[in-house]
Amino acid sequence: MFVISLALLVGVLGILGGMKIMRHGLQAFAGSHLRRLLIWITQTPSRGFLSGILLTALLQSSTALTVMSVSFVDAGLLSLENTLALILGSNIGTTVTTQLLAFPLHQLAVILLPVSTIGYVWLRSRFRFFALALSGLSLLFCGIALLQSLLSPLAETPLIQNYLHSLGDHHLRGILAGTLLSALLHSSSATTGIVMLLLSEGWLTLPTAFCFVLGANIGTCFTAVAASLASSPPARKVAVFHVLLNVFGVLLFFPWIQPLSRFITWFDGNPARQVAHAHTIFNLASSLIVLPFLSLIVRWLPPFGQNFNNS
Numbered sequence: 001m002f003v004i005s006l007a008l009l010v011g012v013l014g015i016l017g018g019m020k021i022m023r024h025g026l027q028a029f030a031g032s033h034l035r036r037l038l039i040w041i042t043q044t045p046s047r048g049f050l051s052g053i054l055l056t057a058l059l060q061s062s063t064a065l066t067v068m069s070v071s072f073v074d075a076g077l078l079s080l081e082n083t084l085a086l087i088l089g090s091n092i093g094t095t096v097t098t099q100l101l102a103f104p105l106h107q108l109a110v111i112l113l114p115v116s117t118i119g120y121v122w123l124r125s126r127f128r129f130f131a132l133a134l135s136g137l138s139l140l141f142c143g144i145a146l147l148q149s150l151l152s153p154l155a156e157t158p159l160i161q162n163y164l165h166s167l168g169d170h171h172l173r174g175i176l177a178g179t180l181l182s183a184l185l186h187s188s189s190a191t192t193g194i195v196m197l198l199l200s201e202g203w204l205t206l207p208t209a210f211c212f213v214l215g216a217n218i219g220t221c222f223t224a225v226a227a228s229l230a231s232s233p234p235a236r237k238v239a240v241f242h243v244l245l246n247v248f249g250v251l252l253f254f255p256w257i258q259p260l261s262r263f264i265t266w267f268d269g270n271p272a273r274q275v276a277h278a279h280t281i282f283n284l285a286s287s288l289i290v291l292p293f294l295s296l297i298v299r300w301l302p303p304f305g306q307n308f309n310n311s
Contacts, residue, residue: 052087060063060157062093069083073234080237094188103194106156109138195216195275213278240301
């Protein structure tokens with residue numbers, strides 16, 4: 001049991017470390033151009049929305065982009081409305097990561113990891129950081145493969161069996177569990193990847209896995225909230241908006257968990273892709289519904305943000 005637990009920890013660290021290395025490599029590859037590019041392409045809400053999708057898909061982290069947005073608003077470099085549009089776009093862009101996780105790429109990752117690592121050591125141009133990002137991506141898939149190999153023996157432990165049995169189709173417990181796991185891992189994508197494995201092994205039903213995904217989107221907001229605590233009121237409003245957006249999405253989808261789960265099951269029989277589709281549908285729908293009301297939200301947020309600042 002100790003060996004399994006240790007290997008399980010290594011698998012989780014592989015996922016988190018891989019995402020961190022990939023993010024660092026992509027940010028370093030972009031260099032100082034990333035900050036100037038972010039400011040230039042968010043000059044209007046529509047451009048901010050589209051750039052949020054593209055940049056998050058490239059950076060593979062909506063959390064990183066949200067924290068950057070909080071700091072830029074705090075410095076007065078971005079307007080509030082354009083930044084909120086960027087957040088909406090980033091919620092859609094992060095679905096690219098989960099769609100990638102749904103494909104069995106770990107065999108390719110075993111080959112790509114040493115090759116990209118050698119590239120990072122030997123290359124002297126900026127492309128060495130792109131090789132570093134590929135190393136992070138490979139490590140991410142290796143961590144997932146390790147977790148997958150450990151799920152079967154770990155399922156025999158009474159503690160895990162009792163906990164997952166207690167979840168059943170209790171939706172609120174699933175949302176709470178997803179929120180806590182995502183807050184602990186600081187990543188909704190990592191949480192969603194783990195949920196994919198749990199569903200594939202038959203530990204969870206799709207409705208419960210859907211609830212984990214809903215909760216994971218709330219849990220990922222905690223990093224940006226923590227980053228905004230010592231910031232200006234506009235920066236705090238960005239973090240508050242991020243929380244309210246995902247809470248709104250959860251409330252919107254909560255009554256439809258069962259019918260949406262049946263639809264996704266009919267649409268795709270692969271469990272991992274079912275979770276990825278649930279994550280995509282949630283983020284896409286909640287962001288597109290909120291986008292037309294962005295100007296109203298900006299006018300509504302100031303008194304709320306001020307109260308939040310004074311509390």
